[in-house]
Amino acid sequence: MKININAGSVFSDLKILVHNGKQYIPDVTTAEVPGIYRGRPIIKPAIPANPAEEQQLAELCPTGAIATGPLRIDLGKCVFCGECQRKCPHRISFTKDYKIYATSREGLIIKEGDDKPMKIDPQQVRKEIRKYFGNSLKLRQVSAAGDNSCEWELNASGNVNFDIGRFGIEFVASPRHANGVVITGPVSKNMAEALQICYDAIPDPKIIILDGTDAISGGIFAGSAALDRSFIESHPIDLYLAGNPAHPLTIINGIVNLTRGK
């Protein structure tokens, strides 16, 4: 009798599967990130007050994310370079908490003494979001002059490790199939119209998510004459995901927290 020639290949596929083992993170809400990841910062009060030191920190920050009186960090501007912590470890320390997101710009500002997890207030979420998108959410991504790091991490959030698909969240090709748009990048003039056309093509109700520092505030590109941020300024934003780029766990937890309250 002839041996099925495919048997060998099926066997090697199985071997690969066994060797790779289980790769998914079982619980993405509690998983710990490896290494020295810089997530939600904590600012300790100075005793006695030290305005000179605070001023130095504000001047050090490359994107003007640090303001004084009281000392605070705007995670929508922060590029998470960690220089402030390096300069004043007794005042600022970045924790490994990757749940850094908010439904408003003000919600991204961490003040002196704040040390609470950043949770989305259900009162701030439009009713239709949880009603319609809690179990299934299709998103269209628009890279509007993104540097390909946020795009990378959005792709990573769908890989076998992070698997955002388990929550019924999926990135789709057409805006007609989408319930919202995820914007990366500071929005260049040359992408402004395409972004608007894409958004207009999404049926109502729809949401807007800004992913990463560049999208939220322009980041290091803020103030460039080559940008056109009028879309961001004139539309309601439902979710801000902080990071440079936002970590896949930030992306997943942020969206799930928005749409399911978990």
Place this chain on the structure above:
Amino acid sequence: MVPIKIKNNQRIQEKDIPVMPYDEFLEINTGLTADTYFHCVQYFAVQHPGNLKLYCCIADDTTEHILVSACEVSITNGHEYPSFTARNLAFHAFEREIHENTGMRYADHPWLKPLRYPENRKDKTLTMKNYPFYKVESEELHEVGVGPIHAGIIEPGHFRFICNGEQILHLEIQLGYQHRGVEQLFLKPSTPLQRSVLAEGIAGDTVIGHTTAWANLWESLCGFTPGDDIRHARTLAQELERVAIHTGDLSGICTDIAYQLGSSVFGRLRTPVINTFQKWCGNRLSKSLIRPGANQFPVIPEFVKALDDLFTEYERDFYEMYDRLSKLPSALARLERTGTLTTAQAERIGAVGMVARASGMLRDIRWTHPYLNYGRIPHQPIVKYHGDVYSRTQLRRQEIGQSIRYIKAMAQQVPPTSQPVVLETPEANAFALSLTEGWRGEICHCAITDATGRLAVYKIKDPSLHNWLGLALAVRNNDISDFPICNKSFNLSYCGHDL
């Protein structure tokens, strides 16, 4: 007159660059590049009231030198100059940029298509919307337009195909959507930290490649020679970045031929590599790792251990998966003889980096113009000769193996950590040029300072500037359904091109 010879990362006085009449400038530079061992790494114009100063930098692959010459031309009289491109196509993007930014007119440039529609372009009546794409009048042919927004999560660009049935006859690529004015932002009064963060954003998938070029250049301008530990860490990071992105690309290639197992396994294998960057510097894309004058994140024994653990597991699963892929007839049928860029085409367009090496060209800055510790590594570029998708796939596999060997050797010899140094202000009226070989290929940063030592000119070149035309040529006569796999195998940068 002869161009001045400099080495990679060497600082000179701007006035020492010989200024020639245009005819001589043209003859010398196009004459040099007629030989394939010479290629143009940077050619740009600086605008002065009433005239332009052109700087041309030609790399000599045989002597580690870069030959720099300059020329002053008047553009107010409407004079048309003979183009470099008419003699050597590899200059096409540089001259298109010069024309777009300054209005310099060329008598015989074959195609002055706008390069990236920058904010500060000369002619604002030219817009992305009114651009006349190349057309073929025929009832049998049809056009397919794709982008700027693509089906997946990738950067924007527009592809206009002219097809005969399923077959691509011609592809025209329109870029510029990603333009953020990076070169202008470099000139704003800023701290070195701000510019480092900016360099990290040139192309967020090539953080080490671009930030190393920036840091090496800035240190050269400031007269600082990085110590052993800084050079060691940057070299190691450069190779680790290559491993990470090449692995991700292999996953992407499998995705585009609908090979789920390869896509998943290579995708998951990238995760521990970029997590190793996070263990090192706190960011998966290695942002914040490289800063001028400092070794902020020393290679500590714990990190060496992390590298060791990483590669023990990685190599076993990687080679098992790659061997499976390379023996799978249904995968090979999609990869072999698809998207071929011939050696002759690659040489003609001045291809660089991985794309050039997959098409039989020996082009690798680590080998020809060594920087950091590359002079100490007996590096021999890997070259493939078919120029098809499979060559670019095989090249990635072999380069991953090579980079891992280099990293393992470097992890054995970690120099003691030096203290961070506050750099002096840059030398006044200086010129410096820095080349690195990022995972995509040759990156060039070039700067000129003014009389007070401030940055007056900052020019950035991503390898994609050369290689996009290679993609357009490679897809000809392929089925349009093979475009994604061709595009992925090149994996060029949109933001690195558009700046």
